[in-house]
Amino acid sequence: MLGNSTQAWGSISKLLHWLIVALLLTQYTLGWIGAGLPIGMEKLVVLSRHKSFGILILALAVLRVTWRLLNPTPALPAHMPALQQRLARATHVVLYGCLFALPLSGWVMSSARNFSVSFFNLFQLPDLVGPGDTLYVFSRSVHVGLTWILLAAALLHVAAALKHHFIDRDMVLRRMLPFIRS
Template identity: 40%
Template sequence: MADRYTHTAVTLHWLIALLIFATFPLALYMTGLHLSPLKLRLYAYHKWAGMIVLMLALVRIYWRVTHRPPAMPDSMVKWEKLAAHAMHHALYLLIFIIPITGWLMSSAKGFPVVLFGVLPFPDMVGKNKELGDLLQEVHEVLNYTMLGLVIAHVAAALKHHFIERDDILKRMVPFLNKGA
């Protein structure tokens, strides 16, 4: 078994992470704006990023199912391995479900999702204000849940790198392996 993730897995991981890191603060900013062309444009960018995350998540899940990840170090105790697996499963689930809840919310609120302004996605549900408001709450809760999990994920990776001094982080961060 390989001692690091494949180039494709690393690329997908960081593309999805970059989009999430950009989309979360964008959402916080845009929701506070008054209705304007800027707000509508930022909502479109947010939806585009969400749909790209969804598409990349599908590719990432396919890649993960068809390519075994590197084994966890023997230095990790059983509970750490179980926690790491649970964390990864939760993050995979969220990178898939969060864009879907956004898409559902947009449909229920009567705002179409049109990727790059040219590729319309079908409405997933009919217009329904109450459902749209509920889906907005679900979307927000899931995003804050992801934020917490991402913070824990990053903290665990840094703990492994700086305290445990194992190769966990090096398996996913390309520049850490240069010269190794």
């Protein structure tokens, strides 16, 4: 089943969910390594990969949200208290928000620093803003701040998924896993 139903996630949603998780792991690794390197060729290469993967995440996030809007969404289990349902939705909004805000703040940061952004050396993206020190410092703080917000939201999200599986013993985790028909 490619599309979602009101009970289950389809293959496209699952593929996009897990592909983005894998890319985010890559992205944190490259970001932390790149930020820690002294100025030089190696830093430039690592951060250029980081930027390309970040733009790929932005493109996949656009696809993901478009696909979600075009499809039904599986309902949360009826046994979940209303407050928990609201917390789940709020966490999802923060997660989706970060998938857009992180790449965009990174892109603004690079443009403000007068570094162009290329997509795996295939083509160059336009600068989002003109060069400027204040904007660079501001967007860099936003970018780094968002990395911690995303990390915190993702940890809460993973803890919730594990609680559904091992404590509530419902189908919420199973229905997002690949190769399992729910």
